[in-house]
Amino acid sequence: MRAEGSQPKSSRISPAPATPKPGTLYVLGTPIGDPDDITIRALRVLKTVPIIAAEDPRATQALLAHHGVTDGIAGTVTSYGPGNLEEKIPLLLRRLECGEDVALVSDCGMPVIHDPGCNLIAAAQQAGMPVTCLPGPSALTAAAALSGFSADRLVFDGRPPRARRQLIPFLRQRCRDRSASIFFVEERDLAPMLEVLAAIWPVRMIVLAQNLTMEDESIRRGTARSLLELGIPILRGIHRKLNTTLVVEGTTTTLRPAGRRKAGRSA
Numbered sequence: 001m002r003a004e005g006s007q008p009k010s011s012r013i014s015p016a017p018a019t020p021k022p023g024t025l026y027v028l029g030t031p032i033g034d035p036d037d038i039t040i041r042a043l044r045v046l047k048t049v050p051i052i053a054a055e056d057p058r059a060t061q062a063l064l065a066h067h068g069v070t071d072g073i074a075g076t077v078t079s080y081g082p083g084n085l086e087e088k089i090p091l092l093l094r095r096l097e098c099g100e101d102v103a104l105v106s107d108c109g110m111p112v113i114h115d116p117g118c119n120l121i122a123a124a125q126q127a128g129m130p131v132t133c134l135p136g137p138s139a140l141t142a143a144a145a146l147s148g149f150s151a152d153r154l155v156f157d158g159r160p161p162r163a164r165r166q167l168i169p170f171l172r173q174r175c176r177d178r179s180a181s182i183f184f185v186e187e188r189d190l191a192p193m194l195e196v197l198a199a200i201w202p203v204r205m206i207v208l209a210q211n212l213t214m215e216d217e218s219i220r221r222g223t224a225r226s227l228l229e230l231g232i233p234i235l236r237g238i239h240r241k242l243n244t245t246l247v248v249e250g251t252t253t254t255l256r257p258a259g260r261r262k263a264g265r266s267a
Helices: 040-048 057-066 085-097 117-126 139-147 164-172 187-200 224-228 260-266
Strands: 025-028 051-054 076-079 102-105 131-134 154-156 180-185 206-210 218-222 244-248
Touching: 025 040, 025 117, 040 057, 040 102, 040 131, 051 057, 051 085, 057 076, 085 102, 085 117, 102 117, 117 131, 139 180, 139 206, 139 244, 164 187, 180 187, 187 206, 187 224, 187 244, 206 224, 218 224
Parallel strands: 025 102, 025 131, 051 076, 051 102, 154 180
Antiparallel strands: 180 244, 206 218, 206 244
């Protein structure tokens, strides 16, 4: 029995701490060459997010420095690449769960386009985290636009096989494809690939889009054989690593593979 004058014990239960609203993962496009191609919105996000997950932090820091925002960024730039995905994905998810925004950037262009960004994006989506995209430049779409070919249908094959014995069947199976084909080709693989293309697709037009948006940007158009006849020195970069996006024209008619025996003997 309660004593006279005593106060009843409160039956109120203290509310549990509120679960923080999850942070947002920003998938953010960066310039493919000229640093001034970045969007105003992208710069604003990079300046204010607590953490930037970058394929190469040095490239991202150089981009921020170019725009004079290095001292004003609110967070840190951390590495996120093929060598540390298993380590970084859980850490970045934890930051998102705690309510911190994360910006995901590639060295250049859009994350996921020949880039490991898809792993973090998929993990964030599966965990129920908000994911949004800040579109930006891409060598894929820039080369397609500059090619002059119809881009109603496109096939992007990333980096093709380097070995000739794998490259030949890889390209042959696309001989009847009506879509334009786009590849990223390393400098050392460019001449061998043009040789194979000259044997398999001798009449299709090709565009080599090199060092896009840079001072030494080069757009060359012709058949694979005519491009080879320009000579390898002409196809080399002037003062930096050559970045080549190769576009092969699609077709509305069936093309018969040419040079099958010749290419086969060399495989």
